[in-house]
Amino acid sequence: MQEFQLIQQIQQQTNSVLPVASQGVAVGIGDDGAVLEVPAGKQLVISTDTLSSGIHFPVATLPYDIGYKSLAVNLSDLAAMGAVPRWALLALVLPRSEPQWLQSFTAGFLSLAQDHNVILVGGDTSAGSVSITVTVMGLVEPGHSLLRSGAQPGDLIVVSGTVGGAARVLELMQTGQFVSEQHLLDHPHPRVALGQALTGYASACIDISDGLIADLGHLIEASGCGARVNIEKLPAAGVLAGLEDEQKWNYQLAGGDDYELLFTLPPGHKTLLTRWSRDLALDLSVIGTVMEGEGAYCQAPDGSEFQPRGAGFEHFGQRACDP
Amino acid sequence: MQEFQLIQQIQQQTNSVLPVASQGVAVGIGDDGAVLEVPAGKQLVISTDTLSSGIHFPVATLPYDIGYKSLAVNLSDLAAMGAVPRWALLALVLPRSEPQWLQSFTAGFLSLAQDHNVILVGGDTSAGSVSITVTVMGLVEPGHSLLRSGAQPGDLIVVSGTVGGAARVLELMQTGQFVSEQHLLDHPHPRVALGQALTGYASACIDISDGLIADLGHLIEASGCGARVNIEKLPAAGVLAGLEDEQKWNYQLAGGDDYELLFTLPPGHKTLLTRWSRDLALDLSVIGTVMEGEGAYCQAPDGSEFQPRGAGFEHFGQRACDP
Numbered sequence: 001m002q003e004f005q006l007i008q009q010i011q012q013q014t015n016s017v018l019p020v021a022s023q024g025v026a027v028g029i030g031d032d033g034a035v036l037e038v039p040a041g042k043q044l045v046i047s048t049d050t051l052s053s054g055i056h057f058p059v060a061t062l063p064y065d066i067g068y069k070s071l072a073v074n075l076s077d078l079a080a081m082g083a084v085p086r087w088a089l090l091a092l093v094l095p096r097s098e099p100q101w102l103q104s105f106t107a108g109f110l111s112l113a114q115d116h117n118v119i120l121v122g123g124d125t126s127a128g129s130v131s132i133t134v135t136v137m138g139l140v141e142p143g144h145s146l147l148r149s150g151a152q153p154g155d156l157i158v159v160s161g162t163v164g165g166a167a168r169v170l171e172l173m174q175t176g177q178f179v180s181e182q183h184l185l186d187h188p189h190p191r192v193a194l195g196q197a198l199t200g201y202a203s204a205c206i207d208i209s210d211g212l213i214a215d216l217g218h219l220i221e222a223s224g225c226g227a228r229v230n231i232e233k234l235p236a237a238g239v240l241a242g243l244e245d246e247q248k249w250n251y252q253l254a255g256g257d258d259y260e261l262l263f264t265l266p267p268g269h270k271t272l273l274t275r276w277s278r279d280l281a282l283d284l285s286v287i288g289t290v291m292e293g294e295g296a297y298c299q300a301p302d303g304s305e306f307q308p309r310g311a312g313f314e315h316f317g318q319r320a321c322d323p
Numbered sequence: 324m325q326e327f328q329l330i331q332q333i334q335q336q337t338n339s340v341l342p343v344a345s346q347g348v349a350v351g352i353g354d355d356g357a358v359l360e361v362p363a364g365k366q367l368v369i370s371t372d373t374l375s376s377g378i379h380f381p382v383a384t385l386p387y388d389i390g391y392k393s394l395a396v397n398l399s400d401l402a403a404m405g406a407v408p409r410w411a412l413l414a415l416v417l418p419r420s421e422p423q424w425l426q427s428f429t430a431g432f433l434s435l436a437q438d439h440n441v442i443l444v445g446g447d448t449s450a451g452s453v454s455i456t457v458t459v460m461g462l463v464e465p466g467h468s469l470l471r472s473g474a475q476p477g478d479l480i481v482v483s484g485t486v487g488g489a490a491r492v493l494e495l496m497q498t499g500q501f502v503s504e505q506h507l508l509d510h511p512h513p514r515v516a517l518g519q520a521l522t523g524y525a526s527a528c529i530d531i532s533d534g535l536i537a538d539l540g541h542l543i544e545a546s547g548c549g550a551r552v553n554i555e556k557l558p559a560a561g562v563l564a565g566l567e568d569e570q571k572w573n574y575q576l577a578g579g580d581d582y583e584l585l586f587t588l589p590p591g592h593k594t595l596l597t598r599w600s601r602d603l604a605l606d607l608s609v610i611g612t613v614m615e616g617e618g619a620y621c622q623a624p625d626g627s628e629f630q631p632r633g634a635g636f637e638h639f640g641q642r643a644c645d646p
Contacts (some may be wrong), residue, residue, distance in 0.1 A: 027468060052416060
């Protein structure tokens with residue numbers, strides 16, 4: 001199968017899902033570039049992430065799940081910016097041409113795209129070790145994007161959903177154990193609606209890809225602040241049940257790949273949390289407070305400091321999951 | 324060196340070259356996404372291409388040249404759309420963290436970016452086999468992008484610069500011969516100014532990445548036409564001098580990686596070619612005519628048909644150069 005045919009296959013699957021004429025696509029897949037209409041009065045938000053086999057997903061991951069996840073981690077970045085997703089590009093490197101692999105991959109990708117009204121407008125296919133680079137675009141009101149840099153001392157630190165589940169699932173899989181919650185690793189839910197709800201209220205926001213404490217570190221460094229995290233407030237994924245406290249805390253603080261949103265909220269907006277949580281059917285946990293100074297301090301239930309193993313640990317080529 | 328430090332290194336080099344505040348960048352490198360201002364009354368053109376080591380460039384290529392070329396092949400797509408380049412994203416997969424490699428790569432990338440006023444606004448770094456995915460964005464007047472699909476029977480077929488040089492250089496290098504024209508392979512010149520000049524005049528346009536006859540095939544298929552190419556009119560790269568006719572024609576017709584523009588022009592606009600050629604200091608050769616029907620017919624100087632070896636040959640994983 002030639003590159004041209006691969007592109008045609010993706011194009012046909014794409015067209016069967018969503019009408020290209022909608023949503024500002026003047027030229028979609030099939031020319032040297034896509035031509036898009038950004039509505040007047042909106043800013044364009046754009047982000048790109050690469051997933052490599054064996055690094056960002058286990059080699060045995062099903063192609064459908066790879067397709068889903070490669071878009072999910074990118075939509076999570078748009079969520080963290082508060083943007084409304086609109087378009088995507090897909091650059092696909094495959095060692096061989098496998099129409100069935102591609103069909104399944106594309107189905108997973110488009111399934112999530114459809115959920116969020118995202119149109120695949122172009123891309124590239126080439127040969128090499130499996131690697132997928134997705135570029136996503138979304139729209140925000142001017143000046144309303146959620147940045148990492150706006151947190152102020154006194155702001156609440158809030159996290160959506162649960163944390164630590166994806167890392168625990170990965171470890172169970174790697175040690176050959178049966179895992180019924182594999183969806184925590186393979187099917188993260190990008191918190192797109194939450195990100196949009198937060199615009200105008202949250203003072204800073206980031207998505208949790210590297211691990212809660214590492215990503216909180218990025219946020220407070222960008223904001224020029226410190227943070228105190230109350231470990232007993234951390235929401236735990238069900239798959240962590242039965243673990244010893246310290247092991248659980250390590251998953252929650254240092255495990256990556258959850259794609260929940262971590263955001264800071266001025267305390268005057270605290271009552272909004274209940275409404276958002278109800279409207280979005282999503283747990284929102286206040287886990288700490290932004291402080292003067294720098295660095296994140298994790299407080300154990302007994303009041304002592306807890307230092308997670310592996311927090312921020314990020315050797316090139318040794319990460320399991322990191323877009 | 325951690326991913327975060329890699330990004331900081333790229334960010335510092337980027338900031339030393341171009342002021343981020345210019346050109347509609349509300350948020351650049353360093354957050355979950357970039358935030359861009361698309362001017363009212365312009366359409367956004369976007370394209371993405373992946374380059375893999377050993378497939379799209381020889382393994383021994385210098386990092387500076389890889390950086391240059393990874394942007395060049397993408398700008399060539401914007402050129403083929405007639406867009407004014409504006410922003411780029413860089414998703415970089417490296418097997419190990421090598422600050423000097425990255426410094427040199429980024430310098431090559433930014434050197435070409437600066438030539439075209441392109442601002443690097445974001446990206447991603449991860450571990451794996453060397454692979455570089457660049458996404459470029461540019462602007463066009465609404466409805467003025469150059470498509471592959473507008474050619475009409477009777478239109479002139481025109482190519483910029485010379486063809487066949489990059490493929491010849493690659494073959495000489497692969498057989499261990501000294502090549503003084505290595506720049507033809509490593510430093511293609513994306514024909515950005517030509518693409519912009521063509522908007523409103525050319526009926527169709529594509530850049531030559533797969534090879535002249537393969538890319539002409541894409542153009543006439545999209546336009547629903549055929550083509551006749553007059554082989555003796557093909558412009559030859561200097562490195563082809565001294566070759567036998569048929570060998571030379573094969574390089575010109577089937578060699579890829581030249582990144583010249585191939586476009587069709589209604590005959591009434593023919594006089595513009597002289598002006599564009601003079602203004603841009605760039606040869607423009609009329610090499611044939613768009614015909615009724617389908618497929619491209621290559622006519623040798625003696626009037627017989629010539630069928631290039633390898634034209635359109637495109638086995639997955641066997642191409643030397645193909646973004």
